[in-house]
Amino acid sequence: MRGRTVTFARSRYGRIALFLGVVVLVQLLTAVADKPFFLTQLTMAAYYTLVTAGLSLLMGYAGQISLGHAAFFAIGGYASGYLTTVDLASSRSASLVALGERLHLLVPRVDLYGGEALSFHPWAAFVLAIALALAVAWLVGVPVLKLKGHYLAMATLGFGTIVYSVLLASQRLGAADGLGSVPPFPLLGGLAVGGGRAGRVANYYVAWVVVALALLVLSNLVQSRVGRALRAIHGAEDAAASMGVDVARYKLRTFVLSAALAAVGGSLLTHFNAGIGPGEAGVMKSVRYVAIVAVGGMGSLWGTVATSAVLTFLSLRGYFGTLDDAVFGGVLILVMLFSPDGVLRLDARGAVAAIRARLTPLPASPREPGGGAAEEKHRSKGVAR
């Protein structure tokens, strides 16, 4: 009986259930502590977590790094924001616009000055935004994924910089101010993403259920034939190819999938915040996502989600003050030094042994010289697994 409970807790559905339990618990805690405004940052953290979850798949399973994922987040956000605020009322005579209106892809709304404007329905905009991100990811991915390691990092960094510069220079996209007045995103049963303080609790749940769905889909994928092939690519690329794995195709699809998830996060957060700025595409944002995945543990979806939720929330609440970027940079360095497998795979004894081994020039372990620390580390890994 107990064995069965443990198995369930370790299965993907068990973990999703546990995850949703934590989500409910956190909401109850904010209610008890009378801090409902925390939910706003927690909701935002959920949408950023979509980026890191996808990136965890790309980095941990396919072994590819991307320093351009903030750009995909921004592409999703800007496309949704632009399409739902653009005014096509003056081009009603065009047959395509008329058709769009008839199909309810375009809907009339009241603009800032009380006049009538014709814009894309948030759902239509959402589909177009994700399609755009998919197309861009594919176009960028085909040439860029031929590169490896540092070169891939540099190329994706270059892509991110280009997107940031374009957004900053586009008057139509609000240049440095970004887009505002983005309408809420209507869901089933009167729920909506965005819409101000009244829907704070509902928004919180919607956001984290979206994350739960993403986690379900990703953990299914990780435990499938594709996930196995991705880990094989990570382990030994040429051997994977010799076993019939189409390495280039799997890398590209993983890249595109993670970009699409980032775009979903960007689109929904833009509706939630009623706007988006070019800072979302900034390089430091991309570095931050990579840092979160590194802390959470390469290839550990759950570790990444936990780290992402906590660090993003603290950052959004301003706990790190002006040192915000420095905290993420510092955390990245510490993780790489002491626990490259991520924080959740580190236990206290292993950490102490690792730190001792680095700080003292002499063998730190009282046991056999040399062998002690390594053995300790090895054992701790076994335990964590």
Added chain:
Amino acid sequence: MSLLEVRGLSKRFGGLHAVRDVSFRVERGTVKALIGPNGAGKTTLFNLVSGVLPPDAGTVLLRGEPLDGEPSHRIAARGLSRTFQQIRLFAQMTALENVMVGVHPRSRAGFVAGMLHLPSTWREEKDVERRAREALAFVGAGELADADATSLSYGQQRAVELARALAAEPELLLLDEPAAGLNMRETAELARLIGRIRERGVTVLIVEHDMGLVMKVSDEVAVLSYGQKIADATPRAVQRDPEVIRVYLGDDAC
């Protein structure tokens, strides 16, 4: 028609002519060995056949169809499987998971099926696991299924790698120095295993240094020296070939 036919294959690395105009055939259901002194071009030839390297000239025909320019994953899908001289098991995966990757070309579930975890996907996974366990049991490594692959002993890793190649149910199996690093008992087991692989109807092309093993398991032996083929006959005939003796033992032996 031969299962594998290699015609006029050449490969240069800068000034080094690693493989020079090599032709040979491997008949269906046989075991063929490629031997030669170090640096004779055996592994290069293997990499040309399995698509890891593109040839400068010549063709490779599998069942009479050219494999020219095909990437190695597609060659694998066409029924050619291989092991590596330096063992290439996937780290941080169990022995069973490693062998399950071998079933990749015999299974289908893609990204969408994987994400949705449909009943058909689930059934296919069960089937993949069953095939992988069979392959592990066949090489006598059934009890290693749940062990971390890279934590196994050298001989065990060789066995798992062989199971991984067999799990693809290949028509042609390429073994690159499978006895390297094995002790005498393990080598004798390997010889028996190659015999059983052959009984299953799998054709084997093997590169090997261990002459005892080569003479025991092969139907035909091709000898390479400085990238060129100098002999291609039965093991007995090759052993008596004066050119082969000269290459292996030096001019004085003649």
